[in-house]
Amino acid sequence: MTLVSTEEADARPVARPRSARxxxxxxxxxxxxxxxxxxxxxxxxxxxxxxxxxxxxxxxxxxxxxxxxxxxxxxxxxxxxxxxxxxxxxxxxxxxxxxxxxxxxxxxxxxxxxxxxxxxxxxxxxxxxxxxxxxxxxxxxxxxxxxxxxxxxxxxxxxxxxxxxxxxxxxxxxxxxxxxxxxxxxxxxxxxxxxxxxxxxxxxxxAAVEPLLDLPHHGRTRIRFSVNAAAAAHYEGGTAPLSERLAAMGAVARAGYPVGLTIAPILPVEGWPDAYDALLRDAAAALSGVAAPDLTVELITHRFTPGSKTVLEGWYPGSDLPMREAERTRKLTKFGSVKYVFPNDLMKAMRAHLTGRIAVHLPTARILYWT
The missing domain is CATH 3.40.50.12110 (Rossmann fold)
Structure with missing residues (x-):
C-alpha cells in the first residue's frame, strides 16, 4: 500500500469538511x-x-x-x-x-x-x-x-x-x-x-478535523475513526454522527494522512450482516477518489467485566446494551480477571462476515487484528 507523499498532499486541494459540533x-x-x-x-x-x-x-x-x-x-x-x-x-x-x-x-x-x-x-x-x-x-x-x-x-x-x-x-x-x-x-x-x-x-x-488538515504531519500520524453499524448509534451519545466521521476520514485521507477504521464494539444487532455491510459500503464511498489509501482496519467485539457492567448500569440505567452473562462466554484476561465475550460460534460467524466484506468493499485495507 502506497502512502501519499507530503509533497503530493500539499500540491492538491483538500476538501474541507463542514464545521463539526x-x-x-x-x-x-x-x-x-x-x-x-x-x-x-x-x-x-x-x-x-x-x-x-x-x-x-x-x-x-x-x-x-x-x-x-x-x-x-x-x-x-x-x-x-x-x-x-x-x-x-x-x-x-x-x-x-x-x-x-x-x-x-x-x-x-x-x-x-x-x-x-x-x-x-x-x-x-x-x-x-x-x-x-x-x-x-x-x-x-x-x-x-x-x-x-x-x-x-x-x-x-x-x-x-x-x-x-x-x-x-x-x-x-x-x-x-x-x-x-x-x-x-x-x-x-x-x-x-x-x-x-x-x-x-x-x-x-x-469529526472536527479541520485544524489538522494543514499540519506538517509527514505521514507519521495515523488517524483512525471508531465506527459502528447504524443500529448501534443510540449507544454513542455525544459523539459525531457516523456520516460526519466518515466524511472526516475522507478529508484527512485526502490531506495525506494514513487512516484507519476501528469497528467497535461489534455487536450482533438485528440484521447485523447487512448492517455491517452497509457500514463498509459507506466507508468505501467516503474514500472514493483517494488513490490507494493507506487504510487499516481494527475489529473489536463487545466484551465487559463485572466491574465495568456495574459502573455502566449506574451511569446508564435502562440501557438495552446486551450484557447478560448467560448469553456470553466467561474468560480470564492475562491478568486473571474475568471478562464476558460472545460465544465462539457467533464470534466465528461475525469474523468471517466482516473480513469477507472488507475484502469486497475495501480491498486495499490491511486488517490489523480481530479481538
Whole structure:
C-alpha cells in the first residue's frame, strides 16, 4: 500500500469538511501546578476566550466530585467538567498497548462522550472528569527514549513499516477535546518533525478535523475513526454522527494522512450482516477518489467485566446494551480477571462476515487484528 507523499498532499486541494459540533464543558478547573506550564496557561486562555467559567484551584487536588447520595448527578457533573492538571510522573513510564501499538502515552484522561459501552468505566476510578495535561513538553520529550523498543509493530515483520508506534487515545478521545487543548496538533507536529521510523496513532468518534488538515504531519500520524453499524448509534451519545466521521476520514485521507477504521464494539444487532455491510459500503464511498489509501482496519467485539457492567448500569440505567452473562462466554484476561465475550460460534460467524466484506468493499485495507 502506497502512502501519499507530503509533497503530493500539499500540491492538491483538500476538501474541507463542514464545521463539526464541539463540546463545551460547563466548568473548567485548573490546578496551580498546571499554571506553571505554558501549555496549561494556553489552555486556560483558550477556555476564557470561549467564555467558559474557569475556576483556579488553591491546591493540586480535585475534590468535591463525588456525591454518594446521587451518583447519577455526580456522573453528569463530572462529564460536564474539564480539569487542567499535570500528568503525574507515572505517566512518563510508558506501557505497551497490544494489539494496537508499541506504547501508549496520554495527552488526557477521560472523554466528553456518553457511550453506553464505554470501556473507560472499567479502567478509570472515580467520577469521569476529563483531565487534560499541561506538562505537554515533558510528555512529548519523553517519547524518544522508547524508540525501537516496542513489542507490537517494532517486533512484527507484518507491521514493521509502521515503525515504533505510539497510541494517544487509550484513555481519551483527543480529537473530541482538541478545540480546548491544542495538544493533539502539538503531538502531530512533534511526530512530523521527528525524523525517525515512528507513528502517532489515535482513534476518535468525533469529526472536527479541520485544524489538522494543514499540519506538517509527514505521514507519521495515523488517524483512525471508531465506527459502528447504524443500529448501534443510540449507544454513542455525544459523539459525531457516523456520516460526519466518515466524511472526516475522507478529508484527512485526502490531506495525506494514513487512516484507519476501528469497528467497535461489534455487536450482533438485528440484521447485523447487512448492517455491517452497509457500514463498509459507506466507508468505501467516503474514500472514493483517494488513490490507494493507506487504510487499516481494527475489529473489536463487545466484551465487559463485572466491574465495568456495574459502573455502566449506574451511569446508564435502562440501557438495552446486551450484557447478560448467560448469553456470553466467561474468560480470564492475562491478568486473571474475568471478562464476558460472545460465544465462539457467533464470534466465528461475525469474523468471517466482516473480513469477507472488507475484502469486497475495501480491498486495499490491511486488517490489523480481530479481538
Amino acid at each position: 464541539l463540546w463545551h464543558p460547563r466548568r473548567v478547573l485548573v490546578t496551580p501546578a498546571a499554571l506553571e506550564h505554558a501549555h496549561g496557561r494556553q489552555m486556560v486562555a483558550q477556555a476564557e476566550d470561549l467564555g467558559l467559567p474557569v475556576e483556579r484551584l488553591k491546591s493540586n487536588r480535585l475534590t468535591g466530585l463525588r456525591d454518594a447520595e446521587n451518583p447519577r448527578r455526580a456522573y453528569a457533573q463530572a462529564k460536564a467538567t474539564l480539569a487542567i492538571v499535570t500528568a503525574p510522573p507515572t505517566k512518563l513510564k510508558l506501557q505497551p498497548i497490544p494489539p494496537s501499538a508499541d506504547w501508549r502515552f496520554d495527552l488526557a484522561e477521560g472523554c466528553p462522550a456518553h457511550c453506553q459501552y464505554c470501556y473507560l468505566a472499567g479502567s478509570l476510578s472515580g467520577p469521569p472528569v476529563t483531565r487534560v495535561y499541561a506538562n505537554l513538553d515533558a510528555i512529548l520529550g519523553n517519547l524518544e527514549s522508547y524508540l525501537g523498543q516496542g513489542g507490537v509493530t517494532s517486533a512484527s515483520e507484518a507491521r514493521a513499516a509502521e515503525g515504533t508506534t505510539f497510541e494517544a487515545s487509550c484513555y481519551t478521545d483527543p480529537l473530541g477535546i482538541e478545540h480546548l487543548t491544542g495538544s493533539l496538533s502539538a503531538a502531530i507536529r512533534h511526530f512530523g518533525a521527528w525524523d525517525a521510523p515512528v507513528q502517532l496513532r489515535f482513534t476518535t468518534k468525533f
